[in-house]
Amino acid sequence: MTPEAPYIFSGSSNEPLAKSIADYLNVPLRPTRIEKFSNDTLRLQLGESVRNKDVYIVQSLTSPVHRHIMELLMMLDIARSGDARRVTAVIPYYAYGRSDKKDAPRICITAKLLARMIETSGASRVIAMTLHSPQTHGFFDVPLDHLHSLRVLADHFKQKDLADTVVVSPDVGYAKQATKLAYALNLPLAIGSKMRLGDTEVEISTVLGSGGPTAKRAIVIDDEVATGGTMVELVHVMQKLGTHEFYLACTHGLFTGNATDRLNALDCVQEIVCTDTVYAPAAMDRLPKLRVESVASIFGDAIRCNNQGKSVGDLFAFWSKNMPPDTSLG
Amino acid sequence: MTPEAPYIFSGSSNEPLAKSIADYLNVPLRPTRIEKFSNDTLRLQLGESVRNKDVYIVQSLTSPVHRHIMELLMMLDIARSGDARRVTAVIPYYAYGRSDKKDAPRICITAKLLARMIETSGASRVIAMTLHSPQTHGFFDVPLDHLHSLRVLADHFKQKDLADTVVVSPDVGYAKQATKLAYALNLPLAIGSKMRLGDTEVEISTVLGSGGPTAKRAIVIDDEVATGGTMVELVHVMQKLGTHEFYLACTHGLFTGNATDRLNALDCVQEIVCTDTVYAPAAMDRLPKLRVESVASIFGDAIRCNNQGKSVGDLFAFWSKNMPPDTSLG
Amino acid sequence: MTPEAPYIFSGSSNEPLAKSIADYLNVPLRPTRIEKFSNDTLRLQLGESVRNKDVYIVQSLTSPVHRHIMELLMMLDIARSGDARRVTAVIPYYAYGRSDKKDAPRICITAKLLARMIETSGASRVIAMTLHSPQTHGFFDVPLDHLHSLRVLADHFKQKDLADTVVVSPDVGYAKQATKLAYALNLPLAIGSKMRLGDTEVEISTVLGSGGPTAKRAIVIDDEVATGGTMVELVHVMQKLGTHEFYLACTHGLFTGNATDRLNALDCVQEIVCTDTVYAPAAMDRLPKLRVESVASIFGDAIRCNNQGKSVGDLFAFWSKNMPPDTSLG
Amino acid sequence: MTPEAPYIFSGSSNEPLAKSIADYLNVPLRPTRIEKFSNDTLRLQLGESVRNKDVYIVQSLTSPVHRHIMELLMMLDIARSGDARRVTAVIPYYAYGRSDKKDAPRICITAKLLARMIETSGASRVIAMTLHSPQTHGFFDVPLDHLHSLRVLADHFKQKDLADTVVVSPDVGYAKQATKLAYALNLPLAIGSKMRLGDTEVEISTVLGSGGPTAKRAIVIDDEVATGGTMVELVHVMQKLGTHEFYLACTHGLFTGNATDRLNALDCVQEIVCTDTVYAPAAMDRLPKLRVESVASIFGDAIRCNNQGKSVGDLFAFWSKNMPPDTSLG
Amino acid sequence: MTPEAPYIFSGSSNEPLAKSIADYLNVPLRPTRIEKFSNDTLRLQLGESVRNKDVYIVQSLTSPVHRHIMELLMMLDIARSGDARRVTAVIPYYAYGRSDKKDAPRICITAKLLARMIETSGASRVIAMTLHSPQTHGFFDVPLDHLHSLRVLADHFKQKDLADTVVVSPDVGYAKQATKLAYALNLPLAIGSKMRLGDTEVEISTVLGSGGPTAKRAIVIDDEVATGGTMVELVHVMQKLGTHEFYLACTHGLFTGNATDRLNALDCVQEIVCTDTVYAPAAMDRLPKLRVESVASIFGDAIRCNNQGKSVGDLFAFWSKNMPPDTSLG
Amino acid sequence: MTPEAPYIFSGSSNEPLAKSIADYLNVPLRPTRIEKFSNDTLRLQLGESVRNKDVYIVQSLTSPVHRHIMELLMMLDIARSGDARRVTAVIPYYAYGRSDKKDAPRICITAKLLARMIETSGASRVIAMTLHSPQTHGFFDVPLDHLHSLRVLADHFKQKDLADTVVVSPDVGYAKQATKLAYALNLPLAIGSKMRLGDTEVEISTVLGSGGPTAKRAIVIDDEVATGGTMVELVHVMQKLGTHEFYLACTHGLFTGNATDRLNALDCVQEIVCTDTVYAPAAMDRLPKLRVESVASIFGDAIRCNNQGKSVGDLFAFWSKNMPPDTSLG
Secondary structure: OOOOOOEEEEOOOOHHHHHHHHHHHOOOEEOEEEEEOOOOOEEEEEOOOOOOOEEEEEOOOOOOHHHHHHHHHHHHHHHHHOOOOEEEEEEOOOOOOOOOOOOOOOEOOHHHHHHHHHHHHOOOEEEEEOOOOHHHHHHOOOOEEEEOOHHHHHHHHHOOOOOOEEEEEOOHHHHHHHHHHHHHHOOOEEEEEEEEOOOOOEEEEEEEOOOOOOOOEEEEEEEEEOOOHHHHHHHHHHHHHOOOEEEEEEEEEOOOOOHHHHHHOOOOEEEEEEEOOOOOHHHHHHOOOEEEEOOHHHHHHHHHHHHHOOOOHHHHHHHHHHOOOOOOOO | OOOOOOEEEEOOOOHHHHHHHHHHHOOOEEOEEEEEOOOOOEEEEEOOOOOOOEEEEEOOOOOOHHHHHHHHHHHHHHHHHOOOOEEEEEEOOOOOOOOOOOOOOOEOOHHHHHHHHHHHHOOOEEEEEOOOOHHHHHHOOOOEEEEOOHHHHHHHHHOOOOOOEEEEEOOHHHHHHHHHHHHHHOOOEEEEEEEEOOOOOEEEEEEEOOOOOOOOEEEEEEEEEOOOHHHHHHHHHHHHHOOOEEEEEEEEEOOOOOHHHHHHOOOOEEEEEEEOOOOOHHHHHHOOOEEEEOOHHHHHHHHHHHHHOOOOHHHHHHHHHHOOOOOOOO | OOOOOOEEEEOOOOHHHHHHHHHHHOOOEOOEEEEEOOOOOEEEEEOOOOOOOEEEEEOOOOOOHHHHHHHHHHHHHHHHHOOOOEEEEEEOOOOOOOOOOOOOOOEOOHHHHHHHHHHHHOOOEEEEEOOOOHHHHHHOOOOEEEEOOHHHHHHHHHOOOOOOEEEEEOOHHHHHHHHHHHHHHOOOEEEEEEEEOOOOOEEEEEEEOOOOOOOOEEEEEEEEEOOOHHHHHHHHHHHHHOOOEEEEEEEEEOOOOOHHHHHHOOOOEEEEEEEOOOOOHHHHHHOOOEEEEOOHHHHHHHHHHHHHOOOOHHHHHHHHHHOOOOOOOO | OOOOOOEEEEOOOOHHHHHHHHHHHOOOEEOEEEEEOOOOOEEEEEOOOOOOOEEEEEOOOOOOHHHHHHHHHHHHHHHHHOOOOEEEEEEOOOOOOOOOOOOOOOEOOHHHHHHHHHHHHOOOEEEEEOOOOHHHHHHOOOOEEEEOOHHHHHHHHHOOOOOOEEEEEOOHHHHHHHHHHHHHHOOOEEEEEEEEOOOOOEEEEEEEOOOOOOOOEEEEEEEEEOOOHHHHHHHHHHHHHOOOEEEEEEEEEOOOOOHHHHHHOOOOEEEEEEEOOOOOHHHHHHOOOEEEEOOHHHHHHHHHHHHHOOOOHHHHHHHHHHOOOOOOOO | OOOOOOEEEEOOOOHHHHHHHHHHHOOOEEOEEEEEOOOOOEEEEEOOOOOOOEEEEEOOOOOOHHHHHHHHHHHHHHHHHOOOOEEEEEEOOOOOOOOOOOOOOOEOOHHHHHHHHHHHHOOOEEEEEOOOOHHHHHHOOOOEEEEOOHHHHHHHHHOOOOOOEEEEEOOHHHHHHHHHHHHHHOOOEEEEEEEEOOOOOEEEEEEEOOOOOOOOEEEEEEEEEOOOHHHHHHHHHHHHHOOOEEEEEEEEEOOOOOHHHHHHOOOOEEEEEEEOOOOOHHHHHHOOOEEEEOOHHHHHHHHHHHHHOOOOHHHHHHHHHHOOOOOOOO | OOOOOOEEEEOOOOHHHHHHHHHHHOOOEOOEEEEEOOOOOEEEEEOOOOOOOEEEEEOOOOOOHHHHHHHHHHHHHHHHHOOOOEEEEEEOOOOOOOOOOOOOOOEOOHHHHHHHHHHHHOOOEEEEEOOOOHHHHHHOOOOEEEEOOHHHHHHHHHOOOOOOEEEEEOOHHHHHHHHHHHHHHOOOEEEEEEEEOOOOOEEEEEEEOOOOOOOOEEEEEEEEEOOOHHHHHHHHHHHHHOOOEEEEEEEEEOOOOOHHHHHHOOOOEEEEEEEOOOOOHHHHHHOOOEEEEOOHHHHHHHHHHHHHOOOOHHHHHHHHHHOOOOOOOO
């Protein structure tokens, strides 16, 4: 029995990625009609019947965040009430990832609230990439595939000269993922001790790791770059320690605020690498050192596994089989 | 046993109305701290403990609609998870009211979806005003008080010279409410036969009603004025029929698109009257004929009834007791 | 992969229609055993295993309404707990359609309550025909296919002499559907201005529409005929305006109270046409002018689409493709 | 803090009992307006605001069972959506009590389905009396007070000459309750070995118990009397064993089918005693030996305990404290 | 279309039975990795991807009951969140079966609570065997197949000399099942009148049934044997009545407390027969007369029917077709 | 209006703490009757009516973890179905805290599963202390008060000679809490870089922080001590760096495996301090250096705030008001 092909629809946040995923899977991107009325409300229509189909709604929750959230919820609701067999929310960039705990009284764990909204609207499954904290997985009641972009980033850096190079995680929270990149590139790992001081200011006090701080070159890897403050601080700290060539890499290239100006000002940076989870044409224009690697194949593979009932975990066999379960500081 | 006073918080959409409601009830408007980060996400914090309190979150779902929706959902979630005794969403203007049916395949009944979001986020009750269709009530599972602004509008017009005046409903859908205004003012009623032709274009083909079409003056009353197209068309039709003085009245004064220009161009209009369910400072500046009547007392009375366990219906005894249950065309 | 055939069961309200649907689909009507005990309770048994089957429970919610509701709920519960793959409630006539709003305090939006009962009992989908208001769709959380009978009614009237004939909707609420019939028959449309005055009394004050009121013949079309009061009033009004030949048509022929006597007394009526959504053998006996057109093919097509995962909307391509989205008064 | 008085409303099934309960509690029975339309549907309106009130809806699920069920569900829904503080369904007679298991494939555990309907409609608590099986309690997710009528039955029989008398349970299932009556009257207990053979036929094969079968007088006690078949059979069996004077007692006197004729034919029966959980004026007329004892005080006490936050169990302290937890055959 | 084979996993409570079921179905028992940490918590991992698979989790809720419950809940949760197509809890022995009612105030209907836990954790269906009361079925909202072991017990006894033998149910509650065994073996039935006096003490007062009490041999059949008290008492009572050869049979052989000593002390017992729903290697060692018959084929057949969408009821056609629906006392 | 006093019940895991909390609040600890049957199942009974009471169920989820979980779930269910006004689960030690993410495929986020079980069983609120990760808060849908023990630990250490002392967090994850202790004691902070290598083995590679590593004395503070491995390693690392006097402190003193032997072997440890969230009489006997500080007052204050509708946050005003929101490395 051959399963029917996945039906892929896209919200307005990142249609280029949705198109790439559909192309990778060799299926059409199904049309979605989105109208905005004078009173700021939306009217969405899925352009094809979804009855008994395996539907995937692709939407990155980037700025304007709340309109994109509403589009996603509406599309999920349409698919469910249109009697789709399964409805999967494909969320390359999940907003409100840092709102995952109550670090002050009477605030909202918005990452959880958003998860409930997505489920209530009709998602029977979710596919996401590089969530801010692994616990966010537990905010969902429906099955969630948590993908990672390391495969494409590793492939990118394998083509570089990696002599006397260290992989650096800006903080301990991301160290586990950075370790995997270091392992794949056969490089040592260093970790910054980041103390976040607000939304825009960040101070990196030191960098740890045997081989790292004294390396000539550094690949700094983080989950997302927003204002770029963390990256800029880490580069400054490491420059003082002797590193003078930098590659900055992340999954989610938001480049908000004056990130592009800040990053352009760093002459020691050879290249900035991000993926296409966030569609940011302005940043692409203004950051000449930016290289965008597509994660369409990773999402495509996950969708194919879902559609055909195969293990998504097998996609990442390289990482899970070849690496020791616990890795020490480089 | 004296019930504890209501705790009123306001989102960012219409803090002046929330303040008026609190003033009317002689309670403080409790502080809410709203921050927006560079990546367009929000952080909200209720400024006082809500534990075991009777909490009211006031938020009009006006433009920017989706940010205001998210604020509401987050505030409801904070109140619920902060262990409020009851959490009431007070929604002076409910967005997506016209998205109450599937008049095309694979669209969203967004008024229903929004109701579910509000309930899922933590509202144990809802207070709304002049919903687009009465069936919207049935989209909610939690108790809903459906308020109307007619009391303040009637009080406003009672001070006018109402000789040879007719109350006009632009279409049959709103006729039931218009009838109540006509009854309160002891005036005849006329009804336009509106055929909506799109989001911006509207054609009014005729106006029905014994005394209405030939009257010298008309009070045109509708639930909301968005682009103003319906009002403008109706005025043009009635001018041809001999009416030459107009009062335009509505509950929700959205004044979107080029509404202010269109309405300013109508010399025959003496006054435009709306309420403060929508906070529209720009319209107030640009519409010199605009009079805004506050519905703070209506919301205040409803909140007091809720808080003290009294019937909200009694507030409207005037309407329900003095009027025949079915009223004929004027 | 060929989907398995639909499994169709019938409650006791309209087994003839269920049988016609099954015949149309060339599948057997599966047996249901219904016993009534001396204490008025029921015992129902589905006569065949439904494990992993695509089950359709056909039940019209006609008088005795509450017994028929209970039968439906019990059959849905049996199918669900019998591990059917999908359970679809097929409800040719939905009761309590007019209880869709709170037009008085402390009454029940019973159309919503009933929707929740149907879902709670086990319906994973619903197929209904000509609901009283389009908003009723939003009372359901599960997918709902809202069918219309216009195809069979149009086919019926196409065989008549339609010279100097107008299609008349008794009120504005049904005008949208009546427009479709007028369009299909290439006839003008007229609309009555109905003011409902109670359960049994109705007054039609006038009839609007350019070509309509002066036509020689009228096809009056409504969603349902209960006591017949609306129809009788409209005929009287139009007779005074000069129309002297009438066809009365509706989807749901309930013919309650003294409807048959009232309608028989109208000599100017040539024919009364309804569909078989309501099984009313007594009315058939007593109304010699009654013609009952079967909607079995419409339900059958919808079930086939559901069963095979095809778009139900495509069934109505004629209506949706050939008609302008907004139509003006005839 | 004095809790507010309970608000008691009654459906149409047993208003006399509801009135008695209200009288016992010295509170008014609040008005309910029930209309039936020509199409068999109902319109219910609670006659007073229930906002923040402690509401009790009294409804026995007697014939016409399904209409009475619908009334109950509608009244619960009205009370909940009218923002009552708590809504308690008071169900003196619960229908479908015997449908508590699947003793055949593809039938409905209707006692469970009904429980879900009651909860979904808005009951936050339930008060019931003498459910058919104690496991039915577990079908409810909301708190349930399971009352028993033994107090009034014991008081009734204490006034009789009880020399050489045995209390008889028609079957083992009811023995536990019968034991309590025997204990309260200081009488031995006997148990029939009933084998139910259908809805109308019943065969009692024998009667067990040391003192019982040879007693001169018997008080036969069961949960309900429907067709009376069980009682008649038991009387016949015991007559052969030497008993020649009978009192027949039950909680729920349904007296369906030809029960009155059957029971009237038993000359050896001195008295038939039931309670007023079922309102059966016809039976009262036709059964001259019938004595109806009111359980209004039991329901009243339970409602008072609920309203005032006291233990309902304490009401039955006599039974629970004075009796051994396990009792042997008399 | 050939359905994919069932995926069977086993908790730690009864892996031998799970293995037998898998062998019977000719599918592998999929690996489960269970670790226990020093703080008594568990870590479970399903050893193969379950995406889109038809998953069966086999777990008997035997001692240590609460650890086994937790394992079951965790495995269900893993399977659901791993996106299994369907997740069936296969529970050969269901714990807390006797906690099915509130026979004292403020106790827990734990059989219901457990059902909710199982459903909340992710079971979309349940397969159980010989539940203590048939009403327990109604505690579940998901489809449940209630299997019985009588087929294997009957096959076992058919090979014996059954002259002058009676089948005995220790109490009326189990009589219905015992009747089926008697019918299958063409033997008369007797029933003990058991009065349970506590957890460890039991008194059997008498044995009823025409042919039974005076028979030479007895097959005593019960749902479970825990401390063995019921069985021992019944044997003593029947010995006094003249029976001197006993076969003790049950579905669930728990053999708790000093059951093995008690049963070994009964010389008149020829054989003790139970099934492998409970894995009790210690009892097997210490009870030389014990014969364990496997119910793997019954579970296997039920799983196959579920997996292939066939009626489980057909498996028991022998019982349901060949027996009268109501059977009288032997 | 004076709220009624809280009703406190205790499971079997930590009755001494429950008693201390009740004593602190000057209310009785209400009786709970817990029986264990021979088949390992439990029967629990709350000893007093909870109708309309504000109920608190105190249970630490310590070993035997699964029995204690089941007790908690049963007690919550009893309280809810006994119609308590509110039911609060008070969980001094929450089990499965480390199972808060999927760091391997097909494992269970058991901390989330447990949260759902607790809510499903009837908890309307939860009070917990020092959860392993702050994101665990988001696993709960009901309000949760997350308490911390730092107040009592700070009070304990304030009485010591704190010259040349550093507060040490074994890893970055706990640094935020450790910072608060350092701040309260006016001491510098150091952080270990822990790399967990398994359940029993732990390696501390280094210790960071300006003043820390070279201090003479260290107060090592962690959330829990299980096998003690982390503490032992950290002591060894710091000894090499020159520290020679240690105080080991934690909230949850589990002392599993051979923790007592390991800790007793450390001569340089002056004192081990934990709280009474875990009842560990064996550890108390075998660890002569152990000091147990009671958190009864912290739980008591939180319960009082809940019961009286006051802010729990105010309890911790010292911490929240006096400290900068972000603190740098000491």
